[in-house]
Amino acid sequence: MIRKVIVLVLYTSFIFGTSRDIFDTQDRSTRLHKGDVHIRTGYAYSLWKTSEMKNFKMKNEGLNTAWAELIFGDFYNPIFYPNFLLHVEHSFNKAEEPNKVFNINKSVNLDDAYLRVLGTVRVNHFFFKYEYEKFSSALESLDNNNFFVDETGLLNSFPNESKLISETIFRDYSLGYSYRNVDVYAFYSDYQKPYTIRRSGQENVDYANLLLYPQVTAYGLGFRWYMTKNNFYFLPELKLGKGELELTNELDYSDFKGIKGITYTGLKLTTGYRGEITRSLNYHLAYIGELRNFSEEDSNENESSINEDTTHKVMLSLQYSF
16 A cells, blocks of 8 residues: 555656645745735535444534634744634534543543644744544444443443444644655644454454444654645645554553554545635635554564544635735
């Protein structure tokens, strides 16, 4: 898979051209000759897909988000990026109360407002970037012999047709250096999600009736390429590193017999188009897709997937300059 990604990057580099300077210049040129103050508003729809479970049905309706941001002068990164002067969020289960069993505090602390305002900070060629995305899910039990395993390892009965409301928060931090058309960075990611244990690339039948809510983390090195052609841009990313699944306070996935380690591979694509409606008003269409894959490595160095999450986001924004 990694080889295919590299081949794709090289091929699209040939088609689009590769220059971070061109990418920055195009972004600035849509603002600087039109005024010093720029107001941008936008809408995005996000969707999260994860592995299906035999004894549990999980439904995600996606996330609708609107925002507004202010840009002044020659700032490449907006003052608010893009979370949020205005943040509106909706999901199908918004009116439902989360079940007590999911009201656990071991996971991600959501007091991240200051980081969401920072977004991306660049000093010369160095940068820090923070990204945040939240999804709600409704989980329904399909068997009377199902259980929810809390952070202490205690089994809570989860009988047929009962429902749990879950919240999954993806957080990504990166610190790196930009050179020509490439960003090289160290990353750290964490999130929690409903999960049943998977071994050798599939759900393990011996544990299929146990629903867990593990802390999932990954860290390693990432690479981002900048490719542009006219008003189109194309930004593929590759992340490689180590992963961890803390199933309970006392049990990590790597504790299972025969596991040498957990590897992480992340693939991300950001692509879009910038266009003009009038001299003062322009628009921006974008798509962001990301794959997060965790694989177990056995003593023979064979790898098989144990967890995979995919997110998709489509976005439209309008910018007025004066």
